[in-house]
Amino acid sequence: MDNHRERENARAAIYTRISKDLTLEGLGVTRQLTDCRALVAKFGWTIVEEFEDNDISASGGKRRPAYERLKALMEAQAVDVVVVYAADRLHRNSRELEDWIDLAARTGINIHSVTNGTIDLSTPDGKTMARVVTAFAAGEVAKTKTRILRKHLELAESGAWFGQKCYGFTADGQIIEHEATIIREMAARVLHGEGFNDIARDLTARGIPTARGANWRAATIQNILKAPRIAGLRAHHGKISAKGQWEAIVSEETSAMLRAKLAPGRSQGKKRGGPRKHLLTGLLVCHKCGTGMVKSINGKSKKPSYRCPRNAGAAACGGTTIVAAETEAWLAEAAFHFQDARVIDEEDKTGEWLEKIGALDARLEELAADYGTGAISRNEWLAARAAVERHKAQYPVPIVRPRELTTGAMLRAAWSDMPTSAQRAVLDDVFVKVVVLPRRQVTGLKTFDTSRLAPEWRV
C-alpha cells in the first residue's frame, strides 16, 4: 500500500449504495454517508466526490452508474482513497471484487471502510479479508436470515410438521408404531430413574435400530425424549409455539416431565473431559453421512485437518477432510460479520468503547517503546502498564456482554486471546452447524475453496 498517499490531504471518494437489504438493516444512504464523511474528516482527507447508487430504483440491480464513474476516477488517478460504509457495500458479488482487486493493484488505491478499517488489496491478507466480506455481503446474509426466520415462524405458528423423518415419525409426521413403542418404553424407564447409558446398551443389545441404523447412545435417547414433538407439540426456538397437526406418542405431562429432567444445567452425570481443545469439532458436519467431524493430522499433507471419523461400528463414513487453519479463520470471520448484522443499531456506542480501548493499547505500546529505548526504568514501565491495564479493564469485555451488544469488530479484536471454549460459544451462537461439501475436482489445490462450507445460520 502506498501509505503516504492516504495521510493528510488525501483525495477521498465516498461511495454509498442503497438497496432493500441495507434499508432493512437501517443502513439508509444518509446513515452511510454521515459515517463516511466523519471518517474522512477524522483523517483530514478532502472529499473529491460522493458517489451513490440506488439498487431499489427501476433500473435496479443491473447497472450501477456511480460505481462505473468511481472506477473511471480511479483509473484516472484522480483519487487516493475510496471510503465506504462497510467493505461489503462496494461489491455485490465476487466477480466485481476480483475486478476491483485488479484495479486496486494497478492504481495502488485502497478501500477504507467505516466498519472494517483499511483493506489493503495489495497484500494476500487484505485480499482474503475482502473476499470474505464480499461473500458475506449483508445482502446475502440478511436475505437468507429474513427468509428463514419468516418461514420458521409461519410453520411454527401453524403447528405444521417440520418436514423431516425422525425417530417415531415418518417424514410427513405419521407415527411409526414400533418406534413409538420404544419411545414410550424409554420415557418410562427414564422417569423411573434408569440411566441413559444403561438404556442405550440394552436397546443396542436387543438389536433395535436407531433412526440411522447406528448403535444407541445416551445423547440419542436424550434428544428424542426432550423433543416436544413426541407429545404432539410444535416448538420454535426452544419454546412450545403451537399444538402440532400430528398425533402424540406420549402425553403432554410425560413430555413436560422429561423436558424438566433433561433441561440444560441438569447434567446427567456426564462430565466433559477438560477444556475444549479443537474449535470446530462437532460443529463441522460431513456432507455424506452427517457425522460431526474431528480434528487430526492429514496423512498426506501433514497439515492439521478436520475429518469425518471412521469408527468401527458407527455410521461415520470417513470420506470428508478439510484443512483446519483456513476453515477456522474463515468461519470466525463469517461469524464476526453475521454478528455485525445483528448489532448494527448498537454500533455507535461500541464504536466509542473500541476507540477508547484502542487509545489505551496505543499508550501501552508507547510505554513499551519508552522502556525499550531506556527512557523509563523497568519499574516505571511496570507501574504505568498496570495503571493502563486497570483503566482498560473498566471497559466491557466482549465475551461477557450480551450478544446484542457485541460487535464483530470487538470479537475480532478479542479473538486470539479468547480460550477455545469461548470462541466456540461465539460460533455456536452463530452457526447451528456447518456442512462440509466435497472437494471440487476442477479447482486448483492451492487455494482454499470457501464454497465447500455450507453454514446453517442460527437466526
Ligand SMILES: [Zn+2]
Ligand atoms: Zn462422513
